[in-house]
Amino acid sequence: MGLNKQQLTDLQTLGIRWFDMDEYDLNRKGGAGPTDHKAFNFAEQTTMVPIFNDQVKKSNYSATYSENKDHVLIYENDTLVDKATIPAQPNFYKLKTKEGIPYSKIATLHSKNVLATTVFQKCVRYGNRETSCQFCAIEESLKSGATIAHKKPEQLVEVVKAAIELDGITQMIMTTGTPNLKDRGAKMLLESATAVKAAVDIPLQVQCEPPEDDFWFQALKDVGVDAIGMHLEAVSQRVREAIMPGKASVPMSRYISAYKAAVKVFGRGNVSTYILAGLGDTEEEIISVSTLLIDLGVYPFVVPFTPAAGTPLENHPMPDPEMLKRIFSTLGPILKDKMMTSDSLKAGCAKCGACSSMKSYE
Template sequence: MPATNLGLPAVRSEPSAPPAAADPVARRVDVALRGLRIAAPVHREAGAGPSDDGHVLWDGEQAAIPVNPDSPYLVSGGRLLLDTGDAGPIDVGVDVAPVRRPRFYDLATADGTAYEAIARLHGRDVLATTVVQTCIRYDEDQRCRFCAIEASLEAGSTIAVKTPAMLAEVARAARDLDGVTQMVMTTGTSHGWDRGAKHLARCVRAVKEAVPELAIQVQIEPPRHLRAIQDLFDAGAESIGIHVESMDDAVRRAWMPGKSTVTLDEYRAAWAEAVRVFGRNQVSTYLLVGLGEDPDDVPRWAEELIALGVYPFVVPFRPLRGTLATDVDHVPAPQRSILETVSRQVAALLVAAGMLGSEQKAGCAACGACGVLKTAGA
């Protein structure tokens, strides 16, 4: 169905020319939305989101950028170039290099399961896995429209359940062969009171026993019993993501009908408990820009989250193959001017509060690749 059938205003793309100014935030936003012509050995497709991106080093920082053969941006000689048409490509002053394919991808377990099917490299030094690749909310009338968690399973590129022993084996190899320093573990939502946290805790414990120095972020929905949050910390996780994506209930009902049955009050209770257990700025949540929300609301939501001690990781919605938003609704990326303004505003709030992604011990905000907040100073 078309995007307008979501019951929200259509989210239009912005076809105007790339920014001429050398402002690093404006440039980073533009490339995040327009993509890049580059061969990216490390990339992700389908899965739980947030994007269908290649992983590069952007002036030395991790960045996840859509690989787009039609982008005006390309990389040559390790430099970002802007194709101006008749005038040819110009150097815009950014070093860009693809993240190399990790060596642990060449290995397999004793039963023949490829390490790459168990966990993936994200950015330069982040190991990421979805420990259970199925979700109770994946039926079409319930699933989050930006998520393709089961598409990679259907494609045969991963396995349904990763065991603690498997993850410990892969984590050890990723550290030894490729210098991985942190790990992200997420999961599809289960029917249980823990919503998947019990298996996550078993996996965390096994990885920490094998690689004690590997910092781990876990990601779950708010569990029905908040003691699951303490259990994850006791297992060895250093940070946690409890992702709401939007704090507009109309947007939540339209984009994530199943997940929206978990109320914002339940999220607030889970965030408060997570901050109590993990500490201020070790808890984060995604805020997606481009779902039809009022852009002025996003900094207001961020202000509330920051006051709780939660890092609001602002990320643009970007089309992802295998999702309803892309394959059915055909929703484009948000307007460049909106993403830039919102990112600058939220970054300023974070800096003023002394909450930086670089101070998180592990996870999406610590990596920062999928958003532009790090470029904006947060």
């Protein structure tokens, strides 16, 4: 018993039907970028699996608690194929700042050992459907009161210290909505990273759109940032304009020049991008752009698209798992050959690997 990599890809693409699930706030529901998952700890890997979307009802995978509830049993059709545990509520979630803000509104546990925060929970592109990314729910968790709009550097320091001490987190990821069209979030990330890295020694990845100027990369590196993600999400201009009309106004040529500049600063592999397979790019497009990126020293973290409730794409079809398997089977060996495997990275989503089974193909 135990899921093989193909079954893992199936799970992450089709989701799991789970009828006796206990609701609690470890689910990634709402928030920046792709969302609406739940973390499952399998023997080798923690994996984010879609469970909320209506389309998951068609999945041939289902889950139920074991009799004493210490495991979740995973079935493929009627066959028991694996068992998993669900990461426990982290201890730092019980704490509050002296102003009374729960730490869980400042940063959250991702996977089982990653502390993630969205430094600025708004985006200049979000309020207007002419510019917003159709898959994104960044301000929904703000509206629901699950988070606060701007996490101050001193608040992040307080939370990261507690999360290291109480929950043994091993890396931190700071993402941000895009506050303006100049530095595109790099300035806020720099302020936050400066404070965190002065207080604790933890691998840190920051994520933003490519800033207008390259000097931000060295500035971030100088305060101790280990890695940067600049996320394409879609790779063809056709899909970029259809799904993320605002972000598509930053041309691919700027992404490429920013990647080249960032690789010089952070080194090969410690610059990465998130590519959502299933938005409309063909597998040939995803493979050819990813191969080009790997040549540049950029890790293309290809993730199956999960439609998120409350977004314009909530009924968008989930991707074909066979397409993901072909993409991973092509890119995995290339990453290994170029010595840019997930495990060799210092920090970031590609190192965490919970949102995509890609690393099991390396």
